[in-house]
Amino acid sequence: MTERPVILLVADAHRDVIEAEFRARYDRDYAIEVATSGREAIERATALCTVSSRLAMVAAEYQLPDTIAIDLLRKIQVVSPPSRRVASHWWISTTTRSTLKSSSRPRWNVTWTRSWASRAARGTRSSTRP
Numbered sequence: 001m002t003e004r005p006v007i008l009l010v011a012d013a014h015r016d017v018i019e020a021e022f023r024a025r026y027d028r029d030y031a032i033e034v035a036t037s038g039r040e041a042i043e044r045a046t047a048l049c050t051v052s053s054r055l056a057m058v059a060a061e062y063q064l065p066d067t068i069a070i071d072l073l074r075k076i077q078v079v080s081p082p083s084r085r086v087a088s089h090w091w092i093s094t095t096t097r098s099t100l101k102s103s104s105r106p107r108w109n110v111t112w113t114r115s116w117a118s119r120a121a122r123g124t125r126s127s128t129r130p
Contacts, residue, residue, distance in 0.1 A: 004031045005056035006048055010041040010072065012065050014090050022059065030056060038067035038075075045079045059086040 007030045011018045019034055026032065033048075035041040041058065048055050058076045060069035069087035076085055 003053060004029065005054040006031045006033055007057045007059065008041060008044060008048070008055060009034045010036070010038065010058065010060040010064060010069075012036045012061060013063070014061060018059070018061065018088070037065050038072040041072060042075055042079065045076055045083075049080050055080045055083045057084040057086060059088060062087055062089040 007022060007026055009015075009018055009022055009032065011034065015034060015036065019032070022032055031053075033044060035044050038060075041060070045055055045058065058073065058080075060072050062069045064072065073085040073087060076083060
């Protein structure tokens with residue numbers, strides 16, 4: 001039996017909700033691991049890549065105790081370039097009372113990040129303007 005690829009969740013304030021959402025959707029096909037800080041996530045990602053586990057995705061809550069998700073995901077890119085990287089932000093719509101009554105469940109705003117090759121590497125024109 002082959003080892004399942006890993007999804008590393010990095011969350012502190014909303015850890016339980018994020019973990020439940022990912023386990024409900026991905027637990028059958030992926031091994032889900034959870035870290036609560038940026039430093040712990042970097043250590044786990046490095047350890048996973050060292051033992052040849054496939055780190056498929058790192059999903060980070062935007063505000064962490066020791067960093068923000070964007071900075072963490074840039075560091076993860078160095079450790080595991082092919083991994084998908086996701087920054088999530090927790091929000092509740094407070095525009096009207098009817099909105100809160102009809103949709104009292106908080107929602108996630110998810111941002112996918114990817115590495116962009118330079119224009120020269122992609123074979124397109126230079127980014128410098130004449």
